[in-house]
Each structure stands twice: as structure tokens, then as C-alpha cells.
Amino acid sequence: MNELDTLVERAQEAFAAVATPADLENAKAQFLGKSGRITELMKGMAALSVDEKKSRGAAINVAKQAIEAALGARRQALADAELAIQLKSESLDVTLPGRVRAGGGLHPVSRTLERIEQIFGTMGFDVADGPEIESDWHSFTSLNNPPNHPARSMQDTFYVDLQGEDGTPYNLRPHTSPMQVRYAHQHVKKHQALIDAGQSMPEIRVIAPGRTYRVDSDATHSPMFHQCEGLWLGENVSFKDLKVVFTDFCRTFFESDDLVLRFRPSFFPFTEPSAEVDIQFQSGPLAGRWLEVAGSGQVHPNVVRNMGLDPERYIGFAFGMGPDRLTMLRYGVNDLRQFFDGDIRFLRQFQ
Ligand code: PHE
Numbered sequence: 162m163n164e165l166d167t168l169v170e171r172a173q174e175a176f177a178a179v180a181t182p183a184d185l186e187n188a189k190a191q192f193l194g195k196s197g198r199i200t201e202l203m204k205g206m207a208a209l210s211v212d213e214k215k216s217r218g219a220a221i222n223v224a225k226q227a228i229e230a231a232l233g234a235r236r237q238a239l240a241d242a243e244l245a246i247q248l249k250s251e252s253l254d255v256t257l258p259g260r261v262r263a264g265g266g267l268h269p270v271s272r273t274l275e276r277i278e279q280i281f282g283t284m285g286f287d288v289a290d291g292p293e294i295e296s297d298w299h300s301f302t303s304l305n306n307p308p309n310h311p312a313r314s315m316q317d318t319f320y321v322d323l324q325g326e327d328g329t330p331y332n333l334r335p336h337t338s339p340m341q342v343r344y345a346h347q348h349v350k351k352h353q354a355l356i357d358a359g360q361s362m363p364e365i366r367v368i369a370p371g372r373t374y375r376v377d378s379d380a381t382h383s384p385m386f387h388q389c390e391g392l393w394l395g396e397n398v399s400f401k402d403l404k405v406v407f408t409d410f411c412r413t414f415f416e417s418d419d420l421v422l423r424f425r426p427s428f429f430p431f432t433e434p435s436a437e438v439d440i441q442f443q444s445g446p447l448a449g450r451w452l453e454v455a456g457s458g459q460v461h462p463n464v465v466r467n468m469g470l471d472p473e474r475y476i477g478f479a480f481g482m483g484p485d486r487l488t489m490l491r492y493g494v495n496d497l498r499q500f501f502d503g504d505i506r507f508l509r510q511f512q
Contacts, residue, residue: 165224168198172228176235182243185235192228199225266512270387270500273488274370277389280413281368284406286391289369291340294321297329299339304431305463312430317376319384333374337390338431340369341460341479344392345468356470364395365477370484380496387484392460394470394477400434400459403478407457411440415491419443423451432458432479452490455482 175188192198202221206214267275278288297308306312308329316335323331344367352362370389378384393402408422421443424436435458439451457480462472485497492511494500499507 165202165220168192168202169224169227169231173231176231179235179239182236182239185232185239189232193225193232199228264512266508268500268508269488269492269494269511270484272511273484273491274387274389276414277368277370277410277484277487280410281391284409285366286393287344287367289340289344289367290371291337291343291369293334293372293374294323294331295334295339296325296331298325298327299342300332300334300336303342303464303467304338305461305467306430310430312428319374319376335375336373336481337369337371337388338479338481340367340371340390341392341431341464342468344369345394345470349469361396362470362475364393364398366393367391378498380498381486383485383497383501385501386497389482389484391480391482392477393479394460394465394468394475396474396476398477400478403457403459403480407438407455407480411454414487415440415442417442417445424457427456427458429456429458431461431464432456433461434458438480438482446493447490452486454486454490455480457481 172188172192175191176185179185179188190197194200199221203218206217206221209217282288300318301313302308318335319333321331321333325331345365348365349356349362356362368389368391370387372385373388374385375382376384391406393406404422404424411422412418412420419442421441423439423441425439427435427437429435435456437453438455438457439453441451442448458478460477460479465472465475465477468475485500488494488500489497
């Protein structure tokens with residue numbers, strides 16, 4: 162074996178002996194570096210004749226290529242080994258069961274509110290939103306319920322330690338009815354030009370769901386509860402329309418066509434005539450009982466006037482229902498307070 166073959170063999174052994182890429186680069190320097198063995202052999206050719214240089218140079222090149230090939234092969238082998246280790250450490254067991262993320266869900270009353278909005282939406286009703294801290298005028302006076310009138314005691318109102326411009330205290334709205342006047346004002350403002358020109362204003366058709374408050378707490382009353390107001394006002398809206406709309410709503414909401422409604426005469430300062438709406442299921446666990454679900458009536462002329470409209474021209478009806486009550490009936494819940502206790506075990510049942 163000549164000197165060059167020996168050199169190639171030594172390089173192969175040196176490369177095989179290293180365990181890391183860094184050691185391999187050091188080993189490479191001994192053979193292929195600036196002062197490595199191959200470079201030295203090249204320098205050693207200086208004294209040779211032209212013919213000798215040719216054959217010696219070719220032989221050295223063959224050895225150099227063999228060393229380079231050995232180096233490349235070893236580099237690849239070390240890289241493969243490193244990758245294999247990395248892959249092994251990152252391996253996944255695809256047979257393990259997945260981690261389940263607990264899903265959130267809508268509160269049962271929120272589901273009812275969404276359902277109400279959806280059903281009235283298909284009947285062309287807009288959805289409006291308004292303040293929960295209300296002025297005395299909006300909660301009472303504008304609704305034909307003047308200061309010191311005995312009807313004010315129908316609602317045990319929470320008052321707020323804050324006075325309005327007229328010297329009366331603000332209240333936590335005891336019903337959503339102030340939204341009738343608030344929404345009508347916006348509507349009138351939008352169509353003031355038509356109204357001033359004596360032309361017909363587009364009808365008002367709106368529902369206003371939201372939180373309401375009263376000093377009241379037992380199995381069927383909570384100091385905070387929900388109401389949904391409805392108002393339909395135009396030149397030709399009658400009590401018959403109220404009956405049709407509300408019957409349609411109840412049957413759709415409870416998914417029951419044999420549900421019967423009863424309009425029972427009642428009193429509210431802001432409607433005349435007024436009626437409580439009772440429903441009766443013909444089958445199921447609640448069959449045969451009359452259940453009160455809303456107050457309603459034809460909007461009182463004084464309220465129409467407070468909306469900025471002529472009561473001789475505009476007429477309509479309003480209703481106020483209890484979404485909490487509807488939720489209790491729909492799901493068979495018998496204590497209203499459970500909705501607001503925040504007990505996740507109770508709420509989960511509705512997911
Ligand atoms: N605001 C009334 C209540 O809270 C309900 C109602 C609304 C009655 C609209 C008639 C018209 O009891």
C-alpha cells in the first residue's frame with residue numbers, strides 16, 4: 162500500500178472515530194486544512210520535474226477526492242443520527258385520548274331573549290336597547306303615571322341617590338316601558354319632516370328586551386329580572402293585531418299549535434284598555450292551567466302625546482312580557498332565583 166492510500170485510510174479512520182459534527186470539522190483540518198496533510202503533499206511537489214508533477218499531482222488529487230468523499234459521508238451520517246435522536250424525543254403517542262376543552266354556553270334566559278328577538282324579527286320588529294338607570298319622567302310621568310298618583314305604588318321601585326334636572330331622583334327602571342317613549346322619540350325625530358308636512362310616518366314596530374329591577378324577592382320574583390317590551394304604533398293598528406301577533410309569538414316560542422291565549426281585563430296607567438295575557442297548554446305537564454305571561458293594552462292617548470305624536474292619528478298597542486317566566490315554563494324550572502345564583506351545575510343542564 163502506498164503512502165497516499167495509507168493517508169486516505171487514516172482519514173477514514175479519523176472521521177469514523179468522531180462522535181460530533183464539531184469533532185469532525187477538527188479532524189477534517191488535519192487532512193484538508195491549510196496546513197493539513199494534502200496541502201503539505203502539494204507543496205512538496207515544487208522540486209519535481211514537469212512530468213513527475215503531472216502524475217504525482219493526479220495521484221494526490223485522487224487521494225484528496227477520496228478523503229472529501231469520506232468526509233461528506235460522515236457528515237451525512239452524523240446529521241442523520243442527530244435528526245433521529247430529535248425525532249425520537251419529539252415523538253407523539255397518537256393513541257392517547259385527546260384533552261377535552263370544556264365548552265361555554267348561553268345562559269337559559271339569554272337563549273330565551275335570542276329566541277324572542279328572532280321570532281319578532283321575522284314579524285318585522287326592530288330590537289332596541291336603553292338605560293337601566295332611568296329618569297322619573299321616562300319610567301313614570303311620560304307613561305301617564307304622574308307624581309303622587311297611587312298607581313306608582315304598583316311597582317316597588319329602587320331609587321338612586323342622584324337627582325335629575327327636574328329635582329326627581331333617578332330609578333333602576335322597574336319595567337321596560339320607558340323604552341316605548343324613548344324609541345318613539347327617536348323614530349319621530351327621524352321622520353319629523355314627514356310628520357310636519359302632515360304625511361304618514363312609517364309605523365313603529367319594536368321590541369326592547371332588557372334588565373329591570375324591583376324591591377321583590379321570592380321563588381317567582383328576583384330584585385333583578387328581565388322584561389321585553391313591545392310596541393306597534395301606526396294609523397291603523399288595532400287590538401286584533403295585538404292578539405294575532407302575541408298568539409303567533411307564543412305558539413312559535415313554545416312550539417305548540419294547541420296553545421290557547423286569554424286576554425284578561427286589567428289596569429296599567431299607560432294603556433287603555435289594558436289586559437293581562439294568560440296562556441294555557443292543552444297537553445304536557447302544565448296542561449289546563451292559566452299562566453300569566455304579559456301585560457298589554459292599547460297605548461294611552463296621553464302616552465302617544467308624550468311621544469310627540471297626535472293621538473287622534475296614531476294608535477297602537479304595547480305589551481310587556483317576562484322572559485324569565487317564559488324560560489321557567491319552557492324548561493320546567495320552578496324557582497326563578499336559580500337563574501341568577503350562578504350555580505354552574507344548574508346552568509350546565511341547558512347546554
Ligand atoms: N310595564 C308593565 C309591567 O311591568 C307591563 C306592560 C307593558 C303593560 C306594556 C302594558 C303595556 O307590569
